[in-house]
Amino acid sequence: MIDEFAKEYLHDNLRWIRKAMVWKLDGLSEYDIRRPLTSTGTNLLGLVKHSATWEARYFGEVFGRPFPEPLPHWDDEAASGTDLWAAEDESREQIIGLYRRAWEHADATIEALDIDAPGQVPWWPRPDVKLFNILVHMLTETNRHAGHADILREQLDGAVGAQSTDMQEYDAAYWENHRGKVERAARAADPTRI
16 A cells, blocks of 8 residues: 555655756756757756656646746657757746746645545656655656766766765875776776787
C-alpha cells in the first residue's frame, strides 16, 4: 500500500534535489551558466528552465491544476526544445524565479492531493496516472538532470556535489591523483591503446 509516508519521503527528496539544481548556478558568470557544454547544447541554466517548465506542467495540468503562468503547450512543435536553453532576454533571476514558483505550485498540488489521486498525462502511452507516479517520475527526472548539471559544473570549475560544502573535502591535488589512477586503469584494461 502506498501511503502518506511514501508521499512525504518522495516530496522531501524532490525538495532537496531542486535546491541542488539551483546551487549549480552559484558563483558562475552569465556566459558559463548559458553556454553549451555538450554537442547537443546542454547548459546549466537550460537544465533549470527545463526542470521548471516540466515540474509546472506535471504537477499542474496533469491534475487539473494549471500553472498560473503561460507555458508552451506540450505538443507545440514550434516551442519544442526552447525549454532547454535561455534566450538572451531571459535572466538567471527570471528562470530561478520561475523554478521557485513552479516548486510552490507543485508543493501545493502535492499537499492538496492524496498519493493515489488520479491524473492524466496525454503525452504518455499509458496516460492514466496517480500522484505517486508523477512524484516518482519528477524525482527521477530531476535527479537525472542534476547528474547532468554535476558533470557540466565540474567541467567549468571543478565544483562537485549537491552543495558548496561538498567540494571542501578534497583539493586539486587529490583529484589530479584520482584522475591519474582512473586513467592508468583504463589504459591497462585496453592494451591496444597507444
